[in-house]
Amino acid sequence: MKFNVQRNQLMESVQDVMKAISSKTAIPILSGMKIDVTEEGVKLTGSDSDISIESFVPAEEEGIVYVENIEPGSIVLQAKYFPEIVRKLPEQTVEIESDEQFNVTIRSGSAEFNLNGQDAQEYPQLPKLHTENSFELSVDLLKDLIRQTVFAVSTSETRPILTGVNMSIKDQKLQFVATDSHRLAGRSIPLEDSANKELFSNIVIPGKSLNELNKILDDTQEKIEISVTENQILFRTKHLNFLSRLLDGNYPETSRLIPEQSKTNVMIDSKELLHSIDRASLLAKESRNNVVKLTTKENTSIEISSNSPEVGKVFEEVTADTIEGEELKISFSAKYMMDALKAINSEKVNISFTGAMRPFIIKPAEHEDEILQLILPVRTY
Amino acid sequence: MNTWGDFENVQPIVAKMLENSIKKNRISHAYLFQGPKGTGKKESSFLLAKSFFCKYLEGFNPCNECRDCKRIESGNHPDVHPIQPDGQSIKKEQITHLQKEFTYTGMESNQKVYIIEHADTMTANAANQLLKFLEEPKRSTMAILLTENGQSILNTIRSRCQTMSFKALNTKQLESRLVASGISEPISKFSAALTNDFEEAERISQDDWFAKGRTIVIKLIQVLMEGNDEAFLFLHNDWLPHFKDKDQSQIGLDLLLIWYRDYVSYLIERKDTIIYIDEKEKFEKYTFSLSRDQATKALKKILEAKNKLKANVNPTLVMEELVLQIQR
Numbered sequence: 001m002k003f004n005v006q007r008n009q010l011m012e013s014v015q016d017v018m019k020a021i022s023s024k025t026a027i028p029i030l031s032g033m034k035i036d037v038t039e040e041g042v043k044l045t046g047s048d049s050d051i052s053i054e055s056f057v058p059a060e061e062e063g064i065v066y067v068e069n070i071e072p073g074s075i076v077l078q079a080k081y082f083p084e085i086v087r088k089l090p091e092q093t094v095e096i097e098s099d100e101q102f103n104v105t106i107r108s109g110s111a112e113f114n115l116n117g118q119d120a121q122e123y124p125q126l127p128k129l130h131t132e133n134s135f136e137l138s139v140d141l142l143k144d145l146i147r148q149t150v151f152a153v154s155t156s157e158t159r160p161i162l163t164g165v166n167m168s169i170k171d172q173k174l175q176f177v178a179t180d181s182h183r184l185a186g187r188s189i190p191l192e193d194s195a196n197k198e199l200f201s202n203i204v205i206p207g208k209s210l211n212e213l214n215k216i217l218d219d220t221q222e223k224i225e226i227s228v229t230e231n232q233i234l235f236r237t238k239h240l241n242f243l244s245r246l247l248d249g250n251y252p253e254t255s256r257l258i259p260e261q262s263k264t265n266v267m268i269d270s271k272e273l274l275h276s277i278d279r280a281s282l283l284a285k286e287s288r289n290n291v292v293k294l295t296t297k298e299n300t301s302i303e304i305s306s307n308s309p310e311v312g313k314v315f316e317e318v319t320a321d322t323i324e325g326e327e328l329k330i331s332f333s334a335k336y337m338m339d340a341l342k343a344i345n346s347e348k349v350n351i352s353f354t355g356a357m358r359p360f361i362i363k364p365a366e367h368e369d370e371i372l373q374l375i376l377p378v379r380t381y
Numbered sequence: 382m383n384t385w386g387d388f389e390n391v392q393p394i395v396a397k398m399l400e401n402s403i404k405k406n407r408i409s410h411a412y413l414f415q416g417p418k419g420t421g422k423k424e425s426s427f428l429l430a431k432s433f434f435c436k437y438l439e440g441f442n443p444c445n446e447c448r449d450c451k452r453i454e455s456g457n458h459p460d461v462h463p464i465q466p467d468g469q470s471i472k473k474e475q476i477t478h479l480q481k482e483f484t485y486t487g488m489e490s491n492q493k494v495y496i497i498e499h500a501d502t503m504t505a506n507a508a509n510q511l512l513k514f515l516e517e518p519k520r521s522t523m524a525i526l527l528t529e530n531g532q533s534i535l536n537t538i539r540s541r542c543q544t545m546s547f548k549a550l551n552t553k554q555l556e557s558r559l560v561a562s563g564i565s566e567p568i569s570k571f572s573a574a575l576t577n578d579f580e581e582a583e584r585i586s587q588d589d590w591f592a593k594g595r596t597i598v599i600k601l602i603q604v605l606m607e608g609n610d611e612a613f614l615f616l617h618n619d620w621l622p623h624f625k626d627k628d629q630s631q632i633g634l635d636l637l638l639i640w641y642r643d644y645v646s647y648l649i650e651r652k653d654t655i656i657y658i659d660e661k662e663k664f665e666k667y668t669f670s671l672s673r674d675q676a677t678k679a680l681k682k683i684l685e686a687k688n689k690l691k692a693n694v695n696p697t698l699v700m701e702e703l704v705l706q707i708q709r
Contacts, residue, residue, distance in 0.1 A: 026462065026482070027456060027457050027458070027459060028456065028457060029452075029457040030459075049459055049488055050485065121448055121451065121452075122448075122451070122452055122455060122457045123457075124457075124459040124488050124489060125448070125489050127489075157477065157480070157481060157484075160480075160481065160484035161484065163484075206485070230486075230491070231486040231487050231488070231489070231490075231491065232486070245485045245486050245487075245488060246485070246486045247484055247485060247486070248483075248484055248485060248486045248519060249484065
């Protein structure tokens, strides 16, 4: 294997790939970074077995040549040293060469490094890409989907399946659902091209992987291609492939949890509500459950209050736009409520209650069907 | 040990059972491999994993050449998870980590294998945690638990595994192989008594440390038997500097154990089982001063001492106590 590459392009790729490599790995080979060289360019791969990132430096793009003198081959290099070496090389071009014994030589200007590589055959095989079984989204939309759901995944391992976000395609809609059994966050969007939507019905992506993906992607209008293989899901942008393993098992049926009728409906300015709950939670934090209380008042206002006997009390009245239906007193976790309101990110929200002991739903006033946040109340006496 | 044929030479019964289950595609979801050290438990678990993953099986033999086989061999296969004790025992965190691993889909295939070495060292918490997913096996996972001490595995775990008992290798066979490879008879007997594995036995035979250890044990017995109160001095001057850490002390006690066992064998006229064959004169000499009862009592004390070492008692104190108890 042999190639010459522009240092900046290589550095960029190396930095992307390093995000997947963790210092403590289950199998030794994963502490390395795989380099595949073909006539098309150089592909770097890093993995911690949960997620894998592939980054591609094309041989030539828009008339600019990035990789030259290509002799195809593959090698695995120690990820501990390689990035630092690349960063500190003196010249713009880097020459990398490996021999039969997996000895790697890195040359740039007058500097020369000899590194011990490992056999690329030892590296895990990532699934082959099935480009025909895929659909596209714009990157910022995907980031929205992730941001609005992933915070609700469970952090405890008692029900591992709940640590993931359920992704499903039904009636030409793509839906993300996450729940930790105390709250639920859901977001659905219509899919534009609906020709090949029978690729998968229901998969669960680990929340951790989605968080990681969210960090790596920039907010752009560019398209990202999503395909699902047997064990893994692939998110593909122009030069970056992000793969994550899936969670094994059946995601609980969540549609039944969502109450269809409501007894009390409140339409309210979401910022005002968020801030007042934030204030109320200042005292609530002291007590264990972080509980605040919401009471409907006459003349379309609601009272947010919190009482922790050892600290003190707080009351605040917030004017709602409309209140319909029965009077209500309900307690819930301030943290869940704030998370939900932040995720909705809309000027006005609709909150539908079905009694003090039943879960309630928060939806934005516009695009009602797209976002849904459900919270279970807390029983207080 | 790369093929089932090789394995069959060492463990005919276990090999046959496993071969049949592979042939009939009835591999169990959990196996417990139990048997003494050096009987090929780990090798066979790798062999089984290879047969499980290899795509180019020749009959039921893995090809040993494809990527899957090679990576199982080098410990780099992403869907094979070997677990070894972290220090003294297998901790709960290790099992929790494994459990998390198993909620994910496979990295390359839908099959997964986990191999737990020294499964008897699992802490109670870890064992109970493991039980949870031994009880509800996911599709195509296989657990292989390896242990030298099948009895100290929780009943609840044992009952969920198919137990494979690895027979101790024939010591006589090992001995004659060692002698054939040019090692003197007393040393061959001695190495064969300490391990069941030919390669390890060979290593022991050539290791000066073992030879010196053997001399020290013989000397200690002499000091104990002559009874001129120098045992403590000897212990601190010779024994403790040689058998330094816990593992070495265990070996030292093993050597001592073998001597007393030999003595008892000598008294009951089972002279062919004697390992310290060059010590026969001494046995003869001590017949009048050391009775069979005293020797059995000493054996018991040595076993107790071994257990104490395992329970993290200070080796120096254990040895001092032992010497006091078996001193005449």
